[in-house]
Amino acid sequence: MTTPPICDYEGSDYQTSFWDKGGRAYEDRTEAIALKRLLPKKGRLLLELGAGAGRNTPRYEGFDRVVLLDYSRTQLEHAQQRLGKSEKYFYVAADVYRLPFVDGLFDTATMIRVLHHIADVPRALLQVKNVMRPGGTFILEFANKLNLKAIFRYWLGKQTWSPFTLDPVEFAKLNFDFHPNAIRYWLDQRDFTIQKTLALSHFRIGWLKRIVPTGILVFLDSILQWTGALWQLTPSVFIKSLRGRPRNIHGEETAPRITSLAAFFKCPDCGFLHLDDRKTYLECLSCRKKWEVRDGIYDFREPMK
């Protein structure tokens, strides 16, 4: 089965160059506020899709366990160094188009600053839907093509693509901006029910960030985030949705308690639910593919040779 191309951060110094030294304190702090507003206070098992080096992971402290998923093994190694090896964190290298988890596993999932690298959004959202329990919370961030800067640039003739059309714009290879209506349509198509929308990064403007103290911009952004319910004209948008339709969700279900790995993973290639734990790898009892387990990282990208 072919899957769409994947943006790979293997060996990248993304965490250091973009976040730690890249003057992104403002973006980081506004995201922390949005997460606090949207995330359930506690839960059993959270899936962090595109966890990278674990920048947001400490913000999920109310959850019993967090699965950090990323396509890049080196990013997960950075996350391990930052968070330490503990029962609380699971590290999984896998492809969002072939998630290696059993259906209905997670009560919460987050995908932040990841969608803009995804070429086939409906296909990725179907995978997310499958691994979440009905009524679970999904927090999705996307890069918004309908932002004020893009609108003005388009009107001034400095930009060829229209921010008003529904199709994604690929402004650099595997870097996409999306129209909010397209995202809403895709979520609805996958049976997600939108509950809240926040607009972020009102002040992502280089010179402004240099002259106004970060704390002030963060404070103003935190107030303006709520306007996301009315319009979305900022470069970054957060959507909280429920998996399923409220009328079909009965009671406060929680995700099943995880007692063994066998109850957790499935083979990403053939979908078989039984993987044998051989310590250094998991073996699919159906197709016999072997998935490496090394230094606490489960690797489902390619089977072992």
Ligand SMILES: [Zn+2]
């Ligand atoms: Zn298999």
